[in-house]
Amino acid sequence: MKKSKGRVTLPSEQNFLEETKELMERWGADALRDSDGTKLDDEIKQLDAKIYTTYFVARSHNEFAEQHPEEVQQLYLMSQYNTAKDTELEIAFMNGYFTEQIEPDYIHDPKVWWEVIDRTTGEVVDTDNWEVKKTANLLLIRNAVPWHEYTVSFLAYMKWDPTQMYNHITNDWGDKPHEIPFDARQPHSNQFIKTYLKKWLKENPDTDVVRFTTFFYHFTLVFNHLGKEKFVDWFGYGASVSVAALEAFEQEKGYRLRPEDIVDQGYYNTTFRVPSNAYLDYMDFIQQFVAREVKELVESVHESGKEAMMFLGDNWIGTEPYGKYFAETGIDAVVGSVGDGTTLRMIADIPNVRYTEGRFLPYFFPDTFYEGNNPVIEANENWLTARRALMRKPLDRIGYGGYVSLAYKFPDFVNYVEHITDEFRDIYSKIKDVKPYAGIKVAILNAWGKLRTWQSHTVAHGKWYKQTYSYHGVLEALSGSAVDVTFIRFDDVIEHGVPEDVDVIVNVGDAGTAFSGGERWLDEALTAKIREWVYNGGGFIGIGEPTACHHEGRYFQLANVLGVDKELGFSLSTNKYFTEAVDSHFIAEDSNGYDFGESMKNIYALCDETEIIEYTDGGIHLSSSPFGKGRGVYIAGLPFSHENTRLLMRALFYAAHKEDQFKIWYASNIHCEVHAYPEIKKYAVVNNSTEKQVTDVYDGYGKKHSVKLAPSEIIWEEFSDEG
Incomplete structure (x- = not known):
């Protein structure tokens, strides 16, 4: 039987040519990509494959960022709760934050842009009753009410990109420079982003797909004083805030946001919170801005004869793929991390793109690929949970990310991925654009x-x-x-x-x-x-x-x-x-x-x-x-x-x-499922477990028969209108 090929993206890296050729053959890969921390050398770029190149729009240009410190991305953050014991209270508002990531904004007047709140009453403390001691990062409240709690909502600069910070710490990158994120809303940054992309496109003729990772604003990821994650909200708009954004919002929407509209009592409008009207307005405002700016970048990519792909993660805020403005961006494809069936459907169901791609787990990082660990376990669990969703709405492509040289050291893992890629292509070839039966x-x-x-x-x-x-x-x-x-x-x-x-x-x-x-x-x-x-x-x-x-x-x-x-x-x-x-x-x-x-x-x-x-x-x-x-x-x-x-x-x-x-296209065994595709007169009986299973299968006409399945097996059958 001839081995199938295509629809798979393989990460590669420098000095890994022969091994890359081998994995391309075994996994049937037709595209190669770099990752955060890796580069493709010229020999690899000449292989018979599409070349994806990771592109960071608003980071990895420290020389520019250091010239414009006032345009570094910002956040509104809230201090810890502090109890007043008398009428004066001194708050060290940076306590609990990682100073390598966060720096208070003293460029803009704290009296205008910060807010001190009596959290016992909810009242805002008059600016006449507090002052900032900038050299010590302290705020002194006068006329405080004893035994009331107070917080400071302060504007800060985010001087280390959170994803690069995570990767830096995880992979022990040592003295590798900390990448500074800059704000696309600011004049110098906006011009630099557009000019540099055009220059880069000319200098990278071997790139077929520009993999934007992603665009302008990172989801809210703030680290604590130990360099550990303090607050994570994959949907958080916190890093899109700036004085420029707040002023533009007021002009566009007709009212001014308070710091509290962003800080939200320290919940930061996490997705668990019922959103306020002000926050929904702010999200809409950011989405419109991002869509306009992304459209310009995508047009530049298209003019160079390349495709524009968006990674659904990292700096994805404002590019809501199910939002009102996403279609206006003109993006060709979306790729995202697949952790289970839910995340697969989140990507696969995205409208207004030519194709979708899933980056499967595990990521090829040393926190998984180390001596004594078996990455096949995670890969198997990931595939089986994702495959259920794939049977309902398949992605167009799958792939992996990280250091492929690490994964290559685990032959059982390489073998298992070979199985996954073959099975994916088989499923895709049968059911792409075919509507599955749904009973409800x-x-x-x-x-x-x-x-x-x-x-x-x-x-x-x-x-x-x-x-x-x-x-x-x-x-x-x-x-x-x-x-x-x-x-x-x-x-x-x-x-x-x-x-x-x-x-x-x-x-x-x-x-x-x-x-x-x-x-x-x-x-x-x-x-x-x-x-x-x-x-x-x-x-x-x-x-x-x-x-x-x-x-x-x-x-x-x-x-x-x-x-x-x-x-x-x-x-x-x-x-x-x-x-x-x-x-x-x-x-x-x-x-x-x-x-x-x-x-x-x-x-x-x-x-x-x-x-x-x-x-x-x-x-x-x-x-x-x-x-x-x-x-x-x-x-x-x-x-x-x-x-x-x-x-x-x-x-x-x-x-x-x-x-x-209920018992139409139904499996009696709870570890098995039946997926029927009436348009093509096929159905699949799927074993979602790693054990052998036996099940009664009920077809679309109520007739049943028994089926034996090997661990994780899929059995395809045909049917006619007569049943």
Whole structure:
């Protein structure tokens, strides 16, 4: 059998020519790339492959940055909380920050751009009552209220790019210069960025694809005084702030932002926060600016006969791929790090590009490729989780990054990647641009909607804060399941109602977060429209603390739809009689035990119509309830697993009154899945585990047969319209 080739990008480096040729042959690579810290020599660039060259727009030009220190990128940061013990309080506002990364901005007047807040009352301290001691990085408050807490919101320069800093520390780069990020909004920087790119394009004729890593503003990544990560928000707009940006914002939007609009009580508008109108305005403002500037850079790339690729990471802020302005940039392709099925779908579903590419894990760095470690374990886990999603929406290309010379020392890893690349090309050749069968359509309802399609709280390298977090668990389960998924905002429902083609709405998250919704649930139009929609036959699934905001005697604002509420301690005097679990239920038919992750306590049934499916430790963890012609389902938590994926799928079909359609293109074994492609009359039975599996397979006509699968195997079959 002739080996397949193409659709794979291989990292390479200097003095690695023969090994690169070997890996190109074995992995079928048709593109070569450099990485942060590596370069391709001329001999490698002459190989028969597309050449990707990493391009840093707003870093790696220290000679320029040092000439314009006033144009270094900025951040608003907040000091630690400080307690006043008398009427004077001295705050060392740089405590806890890494001085090699952060430097206070004394170029611009602190009295104009900083803010001191009494955090006990929330009041802003008058500028007459404080002064900055610049040489010591101290701020002195006079007329403080004893035993009140105070913070300083200060403007700072970020003099070391966070990604280069991470790579520098991880790889022990020693005295290699710290790369200084500069701001594309500033006049000298803006001109330099455009002029240098045109010069670079002429000097790099061997480059076929300019891999922008990325453009102007890094996601918020601030290090502590030990050089460790202090605050990480992959969606954070903190590094896009500057005096110039704040002044331009005021001119464009008609009002001035406070430092607090960015600092946000020290939460920095993390994606967990329900966004304020001011912050949404600021995001929109940055996105428009970035799109305009990126368009100019992309046009220069195209004029040189090259392609423009954007890395979905590092300095990606403002280039929201599901945002309103992304299409205007003209970018040819997006590449991003694939950590699981969710991150794969985040990349693969991006519209308005010619192709998408995933950088698979592990990254070829010494924190994984060291003697005694087996990188195949991570590679295998990464591939199996991502492959589920690939079966629903394939990437156009895959690849790796880092020091390929490290990976080459692990022959088992090289062998495994050879298998992955072959399997990827086989899947792609069969299903690219083919719509898979989906038995149901699900709408994920939160404060972000479409803007955060397949995104929740990812950080660098595609990892997640908490693998047990239910919102990610739901996304991961859905990323590879036979469902159509859309993402909608609360405002979408208020303004337009529930989309007609949606079968089930899912609201999942902790109380007060952007995912659950917090005070957005106090909007009577929102609750009324969803109640009406469910009553007329829709399905609603709440997970964790859905619709949670204590108001008028309810904690879950859609408690009547869900059939349950949470005891906060206020109604302990009211007896709760409904505790008996049903003997059996459609949702629980495949369950051999439950894993609700961090779960929830003190959930109780409102009435005897609530079908209690799981009740332990004095509380409900799984239940369903009728509501008119529709149904509500409550789940206490849902970390990702094969078991919980099946539980969620059953809950979706039950909520939608589609139980009779559940066993269409279905595998009885929870470790297996069936993906059908009616357009091409093919279906695949997939073993998502590293063990042998046997499963009954139900086709699209309800007929079943038994299938045996080797570990991780995919079996492809054809079918006809007759079944």
